[in-house]
Amino acid sequence: MRAVIRKTAKAPEVLSGADSPATRELRKLKAWFAAPSGRPPAFAVYKADSVKQQLDELFHGKCAYCESVFASTAPVDVEHYRPKGAVSEDASHPGYWWVAMDWDNLLPSCIDCNRKRKQVTPRLSARLLTLRDDRQGFNQGSLLLSGKKDSFPILGQRAMSEAADFADEYPLLLDPCRDNPDEHLKFHIDRANLIGLVLPKSHSGADLPPLVGTAPGIALDSHLEEALAAGLSLKGSVSIHVYGLNRLGLVQERTRLLRQLEFLEVLALEVGAMADELLPDPTAAPSATVASIAKRLYFLQDRILGEMKRMARPEAPYSAMVRAWIEDFKIRLQA
C-alpha cells in the first residue's frame, strides 16, 4: 500500500456542488432514514463513470490496498472505506449511508481485497518474529476468510448517524489517503529468503485512543492484543488481516518481483565491478578500447539502476515494496 494524496485529483462533478447528483441522492437518503418506509433509496452516484475515471487516474489503475494493477483486466470496483449499507462489526449499524457519495470515502479496490472469501494465507502470528524459523509458513497455511466487504473495525465511539463525529472513531483499517501506510506496514526484505510478505511495523501507538491497554474492561480480540503486546501497529495488523494482504496469490506476485529485483541488483553490482577492474589505477590512462568498454559497462549499470527506480514509480505494481527494497539496497551498498 502506498500513500496517495487525494487533493491531486479534483472531486468528480457528480459528487460536488449544491445541486449535484450526490447532493440529491443524500437528500433522498436523509428523508428516508428520518422516516423509513418501504425500500431505502438505492446508492448509485458513487459508481458513476466519472468517479471510476478519477479514481483510476489517482491510483494509476491499481488497487488502493494491495497495489495490484487491475485496470487492464477488470473494471474498477468502487469501494467505500466506511461501508455504506451495513457494518460487519455492529449488526445494529445501518451503514455509513451519509458518506456513500462522499469523494473522500471512495477507493478503487480489486475483487480479492474487497470481497469476503477464503484465501490461502500463511499461518503467522501478528508478531511475525519467527518467520525465519518458519519458512514452511505456507505449507502450514490455512484458508482464512479475508476481504473488506462491510468491515470497518474501530476503537473508540462508532458514529451511528450523520450527526455523530468521525473524530471519535479510531479506524483500524488503513486508508492510503488518510494514513501513511509506511508508518504501519513494512515488507519482509531478506535476500536469503525471498518471500513477498507484508508485516505490521513497530508503532508507538501514541495516536491510539486512551482506552486501549488502560481499561481492562475493553474487549480486544486476541489478534489486537497480540499486536499491542508486541508494540506493533494495530492499523497495520488489522489491515493485513482484513484486506488479506498476505494471501497466496499476492505473495507469489510480490515474490516474483523480489526475484527480479535481486537479479537486477546482482547484475548492476557485477557490471560495476567489471568496469572497476578494467580501470584499476585511476591515475593511469587506459587504452581507447578499455576506456570505451568501461564506459559502456558503467552506462549499462546506470540503465539497470534506472530500471529498478522505474519499478518503484507510483504507477508500478507493488511500488511500496520495491521502494523498500531500494532503501535496503542503499544501506547494503554503504555497509
Ligand SMILES: [Zn+2]
Ligand atoms: Zn487489492
